[in-house]
Amino acid sequence: MEFVIGSKNPAKVKAVKAIIVEHFPSSNFVTADVPSEVSNQPMGDEETRRGAVNRAKNAAATKQWAIGIGLEGGVRTLEDELYLCNWGALVLPTGQTFTAGGAQILLPREIASEILAGKELGEVVDAYFHAKGISHSEGAVGMFTANVLTRDTMFQHVMRLIIGQYKYGRASH
Ligand SMILES: O=P(O)(O)OP(=O)(O)OP(=O)(O)OC[C@H]1O[C@@H](n2cnc3c(O)ncnc32)[C@H](O)[C@@H]1O
Numbered sequence: 001m002e003f004v005i006g007s008k009n010p011a012k013v014k015a016v017k018a019i020i021v022e023h024f025p026s027s028n029f030v031t032a033d034v035p036s037e038v039s040n041q042p043m044g045d046e047e048t049r050r051g052a053v054n055r056a057k058n059a060a061a062t063k064q065w066a067i068g069i070g071l072e073g074g075v076r077t078l079e080d081e082l083y084l085c086n087w088g089a090l091v092l093p094t095g096q097t098f099t100a101g102g103a104q105i106l107l108p109r110e111i112a113s114e115i116l117a118g119k120e121l122g123e124v125v126d127a128y129f130h131a132k133g134i135s136h137s138e139g140a141v142g143m144f145t146a147n148v149l150t151r152d153t154m155f156q157h158v159m160r161l162i163i164g165q166y167k168y169g170r171a172s173h
Pocket residue numbers: 006007008009012040041042071072073074084120121122123125134135136138139140141142151
């Protein structure tokens with residue numbers, strides 16, 4: 001069995017590898033920089049989930065008979081406040097698709113207004129913390145939880161939900 005991960009972001013790749021090794025130790029996994037076919041900064045659960053599904057489909061299509069995995073970060077509005085949201089998807093060569101949502105965390109108003117003005121969360125969070133590449137390491141979720149939950153550990157949880165549903169055998173579509 002071969003898994004293709006639809007991103008080269010180390011935080012995502014680390015999460016996917018950890019859960020695949022745990023549940024399918026004899027399988028291969030490779031990474032592929034595939035398009036999400038949604039905005040660079042998805043807005044809302046629908047667009048973020050669609051990005052994860054598109055990544056998984058496009059990853060599966062890079063090889064014959066491979067399973068595609070897609071993880072996507074986005075933002076959503078809840079009661080006039082902006083939350084970080086996360087989605088994941090697994091697509092089988094047959095097209096069967098499994099999806100799951102991940103953690104959501106409130107973003108500060110200063111960050112929310114920059115995102116609503118059109119910037120990407122990754123760059124806004126880096127500027128906010130005077131750091132570089134946060135989205136590739138601990139993530140906004142790690143920064144705003146004092147590293148109690150980092151981006152890769154958060155995505156591991158999403159991966160468990162996806163792999164668990166795949167093992168159970170009930171697809172979303
Ligand atoms: O290379 P890819 O896989 O695209 O990795 P990415 O970090 O860009 O991740 P996404 O496209 O899934 O996320 C969309 C945007 O939201 C940002 N983002 C999402 N979650 C984040 C987090 O926890 N910390 C920092 N930025 C985050 C991300 O940097 C992008 O600007």
